[in-house]
Amino acid sequence: MASKPSERDPLLPRRVSGDEDGHDSETGKKTVKKGPLGPLEIPRSTRYGILAGIWTATFLSKLWFQRRHDDQHPLVLPSISSEFNKSNQASWLGTSYLLATCTFTPLYGRLCNVLGRKGANRAALFFAGLGVLLCGLSTNLETLIFARFLAGIGGGGLTTTSSIIVSDMYSLRKRGLTQGVQSVFQGLGLGLGGPLGGLVTDWLGWRWAFLIQMPLFCFSYILTSINLNYVTELLNPEQGKGKSAKEILKRIDxxxxxxxxxxxxxxxxxxxxxxxxxxxxxxxxxxxxxxxxxxxxxxxxxxxxxxxPEPVLAPTLLKLRIPALVGVSCFLVETCSFSIMYFLPMWFQTVVLTNASTAGLHLMPNSLSMSVGSLFAGWIMHVTGRYKTINLIFGMFPFIAACFIYQLQPDSGFWVSWFSIVPLGFGNAVVLQTMINNQMPVGIGLGQLFRGVGQVGGVAISSAIFQSKLEAELQKRITGPDSQAIRQNARYVATLPPDIRALAQESYKVSLKSVFFFAAVMALVAYIVRLPELTNTPQIPDKHLDSRPRADKGQQPDKNSDSDSQDTQTQSPSETAKVVEPSNGRSSPTM
Incomplete structure (x- = not known):
């Protein structure tokens, strides 16, 4: 039985502030809190269960993320287009996914505040799982394209909600390493999607490349349903369930x-x-x-x-220096990255004349380097508590990689051919990790919006550059119906007579180099945008990433440390959320 309070007891109980492992930040002792737990107060086992659930879904969302045509996915898409006899429309399987991702991903930053983290993640998981299921059950190409669009609605949301949930559960300094591990799962999904899809297609048929993912979606749903129950200070204890469905729907843009x-x-x-x-x-x-x-x-x-009432692209965010910088940088980085990833395999298939499978495997080093780069950035931020320096150093890597790729020749050696793309993935991973790692939920949604536009823009703009240049080059070298057939089907090049094939190879070489030059320019501009010395003022504040400055008993906090009152970027996501949501219901984010 609890003892009666005495005159020495405080009238109001002291509020306990804990860290990610549930320890009191002042005494260091394990704390136990009654009632709903916040993201920093949940047990470690619960946190790991949440991470396992959201990372499983993130892995699945990347398996079919960047697939545009049979040059990128040499085994699955030809089987699909052959069955439906509509290979000229197969490119929409990738385009529809990118379009949905670009359009709906930014909504999830808002939905996390409206529905709660669990509700938003469930919505994303529902659309992604439904899309994948319908892909496996489709009886015509039109249904399959629509199913890919549904999968894109959920796929982008899974990435956004995962980032926001990690930001809730870890302080700024620790979340970098955790999000680095998350990027490993994303890289595995990007890198293994083609090989795994091809193996399953050869073994069971292309439909099972989709249907075989459903147990993992169910696994993710079970883990998040059981463990993802923490509350944030922005929401009521029921994570938004007290609001009526009508009120929730009104807040969607x-x-x-x-x-x-x-x-x-x-x-x-x-x-x-x-x-x-x-x-x-x-x-x-x-x-x-x-x-x-x-x-x-x-x-x-x-x-x-x-x-x-709550816009996807909050105009007030663009008036702030850091969110605007993050958005522009994300757009340019993704434009460069997707321009290269979508056309590098074509270089090896049309200029070097390797088979489609080998051409697609040249993207594997990029996926692996992205995972390593994210882990490296997260580890550096975790150890040093700073992120500007590594952004400035390794942010130049994508431009270096694009220059290497631009210098490729048909007779380039093994190391140059396979590993010129490594700095691209590593550098872009470091940049994206350091730029988005310290943003609040709406800021993460903004960054994802510009990333999505950059992905679509990278594909669309580079395709326009390539096709217009290729048409001009082929007309200069080849006359007759072969010219149009060569432009429409990259696989046709290897079947041409030697004299015409050499001319077609040279046309593709010149056209692809124009795309790689465009990518290099985008990478350089992205670096210049982030360069602090450009205006003689720091554009990217280099701060200690601890969520709060801590002081031992009898000691004052370090005067050089950043305080919560100085900049909302050093606050926890739930604290920042209180600034994001004013009482009138319309967002006025402050960063």
């Missing part, structure tokens, strides 16, 4: 999401019609798609500024 999807989709149609299909500017389809893209872009801006 439908107009912004729809107008952005139409703007990006119309832009993709325009680029495909003008440069992939070679239609003239006077063609009605080209005119209409370009006009719609510009029109919906204007509608999106108007909706975000004047209409949406």
């Amino acid at each position: 439908y107009g912004g999401s729809a107008s952005m999807m139409m703007a990006v989709g119309s832009c993709l149609l325009f680029l495909s019609a003008k440069y992939n299909e070679g239609l003239p500017w006077s063609d009605p389809f080209v005119i209409v798609s370009a006009t719609l893209s510009a029109l919906f872009a204007v509608v999106f801006i108007v909706v975000e500024i004047f209409v949406a």
Whole structure:
């Protein structure tokens, strides 16, 4: 039985502040709290259960993330297009996924505040699992493309909610290493998607490449349902369940999401019609798609500024130096990365004349280096508590890699051919890890928005550059119907007579180098944008990443340490969230 309070007891109980392992930050003793636990107060076993659940889903979301055509996925997509006899539409299997990811990923930063972390993660998991299931059950290509779109709605959300959940459970200094481990699962998904999909397709058929993932989706759902029950200070103890469904639905930016999807989709149609299909500017389809893209872009801006109660692209964020810098950097980094990843295998298939499987395997070093780079960045931030220096040093690596790739020749040796791409993955991983690691939920959503636009833009712009250049080069060297067939089918090059094949190889070589040059320029611009010396003022504040400065008894905090009152970036996500959500229901983020 508890003893009666005495006159020496405080009138109000002292609030216990704990760390990620549930220890009191002042006494160092294990704390036990009654009632709902916050993200820093949950037991370590619960935290590991949450991580296992969200990382399993993250791995699955990346398995089919960057697949555009049979040059990238040499075994699965040809089987699909052959069954449906519509290989000319197979590229939409990848494009639909990217379009959905770009459009809906930013919503999950808001949904984490509206539905709670668990609700938002469940929504993402539902759409991803449903999309994958429908892919395996599709009876025509149109249904399959729609299923890929559904999978994209959830796939991008799984990445965003995973980052936000990790940000909740770990302090700024510790979360870098944890998110580095998360990036390993993403890299494994990116790197193993092609080989695993090909093996399953050869063994059981292409449908099972999708259906075999369903048990893992169920495993992720069970783990998160059991363990993901912490509360944040932004939400009520029921993680938003007290709000009615009508109130929750009102807070979603439908107009912004729809107008952005139409703007990006119309832009993709325009680029495909003008440069992939070679239609003239006077063609009605080209005119209409370009006009719609510009029109919906204007509608999106108007909706975000004047209409949406909680906009996908919060205008107030763009007025702040750090969020704007993060967004621009993410866009340029992803544009460079996807331009190279989508066209490097084509170099080996059309210029070097390797088989499609070997050409696709040249992306494996990039996936592995991304995982290593994320772990390295997380470890450095964990040990030193700083992140600006490694961003400046290793942020130059993508430009170096793009220059190496631009210098590739058909007779380049083994090491150059296989490992020129390694600095790209390593450098981009370090940059993205250090740029997004210290953002609040809405800031993470903003970064994911610009990453999605950069991914779509990288594919679309580089495709336009490549196709227009290839058409011009082929017309200079080859006449007759072979020219069009060579441009539309990269595999056709290896079957040509030796004299025509040499001309086609040279045309592809020149065209692909123009794409690699574009990627190098994007990487250099991304680095310049982040360069502090550009304006003689630090654009990326180099701060100690401890969530709070701690002091032993009898000691004062270090005067050089950053305090919570100086910059909201040093606060925990739940504390920052209180600044994000004003009482009037419209966001006014402060970072």
